[in-house]
Amino acid sequence: MKILYFAWVREAVGCDEETVALPAEIDTVGALLDWLADRSPAHAAALADRDRIRVAVNEDFARPDRPVTDRDEVAIFPPLTGGGAHS
């Protein structure tokens, strides 16, 4: 599975993408985040606060119960902050 990281999640993990071999029992977005958090202290720190984490599966925004397989591309990023002035 290919994983993409953006913004401070990318900085916290320390890379903008990585390829992982997903165990068959990891079959949802939520389980994937738990599993990724165990990969390194940097992953754990980046993924610690799930309220500040958003996920897309194959370029579509996805909720924690969305099923995933090893063939999916998953992007992990903070809530979006585009548009004009924010305050």
Added chain:
Amino acid sequence: MTVRVQAEPFDPAAELAAFTEGLGDVGAIAQFVGLVRSGPDGVTALTLEHWPEVTDRKLADIETEARTRFDLAGSLIVHRYGRMQPGEPIVLVAAASAHRQAAFDGCAFMVDWLKTKAPFWKREETAAGAQWVEARRTDDEAADRWNAPAGSGSP
């Protein structure tokens, strides 16, 4: 309908003139320009990161949704990424229609959805260093006031 994502600065007046030229018989154009603001924290520069493979499509989806919901004769979204200075335009949104209410609503709708559905992330630089901008609950509420259909919630 036009969507453009670019690193280069743009001139909102020139963009609006070109947009207007391409329209047929419309009675109203509403436009929104978002600017980099120095604000109380003294922001000296803003960097917008985006997801190049996805940004164009998400903006096009927002534009299509606006045209479906409102009676728009034309629409335009120009959004920058990369590093920019206070006072520079970040985004231009314009909506054209026969009448003013559809133009106002179409423009506001696109601006609200942009903030919560387009894959952009802001990083601000101040004298104290650089910091990623946190999303605001009020942005979600602004997007939700258009009553998004079930399943299309903000990411």
